[in-house]
Amino acid sequence: MTISFARGAPSADLLPIEELADCARVALERDGKTVLAYGSGGGYGPLRDWLAERHGVEPERVLITNGSLQAFVFLVEHLSAADGPARILVEAPTYDRPLKVLARLGAEIVTIPLDDDGLDLDALEHELRTGPRPALLYTIPTFQNPSGRTLGGERRRRLAELAGEYELLVLEDDPYGLVRFEGEGEPTIFELEGGRRVAFSSSFSKTVAPGVRVGYVVLPTSLAQAITELAVSTYISPVLPTQAAVWEFIRRGSFEPNLSRVCGLLRERRDAMLAGLDRDFPPGTMWSRPQGGYFVWVDLPDGTDAAGLCERAAEAGVSFVKGADFFPDGSGGSSARLAYSAEPPARIDEGLARLASLLPEPARA
Amino acid sequence: MTISFARGAPSADLLPIEELADCARVALERDGKTVLAYGSGGGYGPLRDWLAERHGVEPERVLITNGSLQAFVFLVEHLSAADGPARILVEAPTYDRPLKVLARLGAEIVTIPLDDDGLDLDALEHELRTGPRPALLYTIPTFQNPSGRTLGGERRRRLAELAGEYELLVLEDDPYGLVRFEGEGEPTIFELEGGRRVAFSSSFSKTVAPGVRVGYVVLPTSLAQAITELAVSTYISPVLPTQAAVWEFIRRGSFEPNLSRVCGLLRERRDAMLAGLDRDFPPGTMWSRPQGGYFVWVDLPDGTDAAGLCERAAEAGVSFVKGADFFPDGSGGSSARLAYSAEPPARIDEGLARLASLLPEPARA
Numbered sequence A, B: 001m002t003i004s005f006a007r008g009a010p011s012a013d014l015l016p017i018e019e020l021a022d023c024a025r026v027a028l029e030r031d032g033k034t035v036l037a038y039g040s041g042g043g044y045g046p047l048r049d050w051l052a053e054r055h056g057v058e059p060e061r062v063l064i065t066n067g068s069l070q071a072f073v074f075l076v077e078h079l080s081a082a083d084g085p086a087r088i089l090v091e092a093p094t095y096d097r098p099l100k101v102l103a104r105l106g107a108e109i110v111t112i113p114l115d116d117d118g119l120d121l122d123a124l125e126h127e128l129r130t131g132p133r134p135a136l137l138y139t140i141p142t143f144q145n146p147s148g149r150t151l152g153g154e155r156r157r158r159l160a161e162l163a164g165e166y167e168l169l170v171l172e173d174d175p176y177g178l179v180r181f182e183g184e185g186e187p188t189i190f191e192l193e194g195g196r197r198v199a200f201s202s203s204f205s206k207t208v209a210p211g212v213r214v215g216y217v218v219l220p221t222s223l224a225q226a227i228t229e230l231a232v233s234t235y236i237s238p239v240l241p242t243q244a245a246v247w248e249f250i251r252r253g254s255f256e257p258n259l260s261r262v263c264g265l266l267r268e269r270r271d272a273m274l275a276g277l278d279r280d281f282p283p284g285t286m287w288s289r290p291q292g293g294y295f296v297w298v299d300l301p302d303g304t305d306a307a308g309l310c311e312r313a314a315e316a317g318v319s320f321v322k323g324a325d326f327f328p329d330g331s332g333g334s335s336a337r338l339a340y341s342a343e344p345p346a347r348i349d350e351g352l353a354r355l356a357s358l359l360p361e362p363a364r365a
Helices: A017-035 A043-054 A066-081 A098-102 A123-130 A153-165 A189-193 A219-234 A239-251 A255-280 A305-314 A347-358 B019-034 B045-055 B067-083 B094-105 B121-130 B153-166 B187-193 B221-235 B240-251 B253-278 B306-315 B345-358
Strands: A061-064 A087-092 A109-117 A138-139 A170-175 A198-203 A214-218 A295-299 A334-341 B062-066 B087-092 B108-115 B136-139 B168-171 B200-201 B214-218 B297-301 B337-338
Touching: A017 A239, A017 B019, A043 A061, A043 A214, A043 A239, A061 A219, A061 B221, A066 A098, A066 A138, A066 A170, A066 A198, A066 A214, A066 A219, A066 B221, A066 B253, A087 A098, A098 A109, A098 B221, A109 A123, A123 A347, A138 B019, A138 B253, A153 A189, A170 A189, A189 A198, A189 A239, A214 A239, A214 B200, A214 B297, A219 B067, A219 B094, A219 B221, A239 A255, A255 A295, A255 A347, B019 B136, B019 B240, B045 B062, B045 B214, B045 B240, B062 B067, B067 B136, B067 B168, B067 B214, B067 B221, B094 B108, B094 B136, B108 B121, B121 B153, B153 B187, B168 B187, B187 B200, B214 B240, B253 B297, B253 B345, B306 B345
Parallel strands: A087 A109, A087 A138, A138 A170, A170 A198, B087 B108, B087 B136, B136 B168, B168 B200
Antiparallel strands: A061 A214, A198 A214, A295 A334, B062 B214, B200 B214, B297 B337
16 A cells, blocks of 8 residues: 555544544533534534633634634635735745635735745745735744744744734644644744734644544634624534534543644654655755654755656655645745655655655765 | 524424434444545545435535535535626525525526426526526525425426526525425426436435534536535535434434434424414415425515514514515515424414514504
8 A cells, every 4th residue: 555645644543533433422412402403603612612711712703614724715715805816925835725725716825935944034024015915924833734844933923023013914824733742832923913913723633633624713803703604604504513522522631642642653753754864865855853743844856856756656655745736836846745644653664765766866875 | 482483493302312422423433534534525435325326326426515505605616716706596585595605706696586386487488598698597496495385397397408408507405305294296306307407405404413514416427526626625525424423324224214203293393383374364464385394485464574573573582584585686575484493383383473463453364
């Protein structure tokens, strides 16, 4: 079977299947009258309250959606409906699914580069000072998809300030923040800025299970009602039974122990991936060294064609995503996103050895 | 507590809560590796296969969504993206939520009137012959929301022919078709036409429970791939655990017995509503007599202001939806939609007596 470094998805052993089965049963028995009926468009009350308390906001500002991508879609639909096609700033590289949503919705996509310390704030400020006013900055500051990079503390504070100074709406997408193996987390931009112009989205996909499709966004007060109405007008209510199952999982105290277990397994995989890159890949290869999350970003030696490598790798039974998929303009031609979330360490070793053997001769050590 | 004739929602005693709790547990234990991971964008495989067989199509033509309203949104988004704002034909009156979606997406809404036998096909053909080409006809031919009316067999055959003759894409929305208390059902337009230009949507909201949010659409071959991709680009995969729970409910043979039980309870409610209207409402009131579904449509005596009645009813502890909400142009000012799904017979009696007492004097018997 193909060794997959392609999808940012957990392997089955990361999923607390038996316990979620029991949580679903208990949640439906206890609260079936609510969660099996048409319900609140904003999400399951107890989970919404818990999230609101965790983020220090009123529950009305929390919108729980069928996965956090749907929340992103609602936000951009709302911004586009208000003022026509929206000008949206994104990181380069960034998560490919939002790029596709933006293209579909006709948004004008403006890229801001990343470096090892995350988003380049000088470039951002230059754009804010000189360009037309953007509707939104979409950023993944922690263990970024696809780069694995994390925005430094100093930059976080400056980004919070820029949001105020330029009246910039920011969506801080943070699905990986809790999936930390080591080191201390910096405050979120949402916390630093106070949530006035910074929205915060996350999900339970990486901390509980992606299949529950429970994501959420904490919205600025001025946007919360309109975007919740947009959600209701799209699906009446989100799927409450899985939200109630996640809430039961939290309520019985399983969230933190499960997260520790998941982080332990992912840390071994990250370690295997970093060691394999170091062992098998030629000089001139550069890669990120994330303290958490799912991804390592690899810059292959100059001139390596990542798309060609991707094709040869598929034949050799290894998959990954070529870097160009994460740039709206197709740059990143010598880069690759490698996910270590889906495979155990031994298969990561094997997959990297195969990949390295496929590199063009001039690039090999 | 307010007696609700407002929402097309089942009361809690119509929901098989205990059994769905067990189905959710069994489904997650058996197939958690699949349904708790990111999964198929088209829906849970076994349920998709079952629906495909039931409708005589390939599984690729079935898209299971988080409620059928989301499927409607996808279809209209797709039609709008292809050719700009779409011209959409709807019944007058029609379900209010799609009207709101169409308004939000900037569609041009064209109404075709209904009579007691359902959609007026002479009016439809006139529009098709003389108007600009529409992107879609949206119709609810059986136990229509809001009117409770059902399209007759002769008209169904003619509508199927018109779809071919005018190359008209039709969405036949059929959430209530299985919720029949008496009489024989006519074939669906989808069946009569062969599913070439007629898409068919339905859901498990009225046959199992709305909170599972499991709806689906059977798409023409030419649209299936693009609309499934639109679904994936919006939410990666739908919420599979509740789809798997519904499948387990079907697999163990609970679907038909539960539906019989639900239809029995609803029939008593419909009977109570028709009897109450006959007993309490003044001459000059007209109402539909549905053989199934959730709704009775009431045309109040000429000149009665349904909006005003709605306000007075709220003060008297009775809710319903005024007719104007189901017309894009605000007509239907003397009409009301009364849902009998949410209240037991005794409360239906009481609610109708209160409503009748609020009618303006000249309109009372």
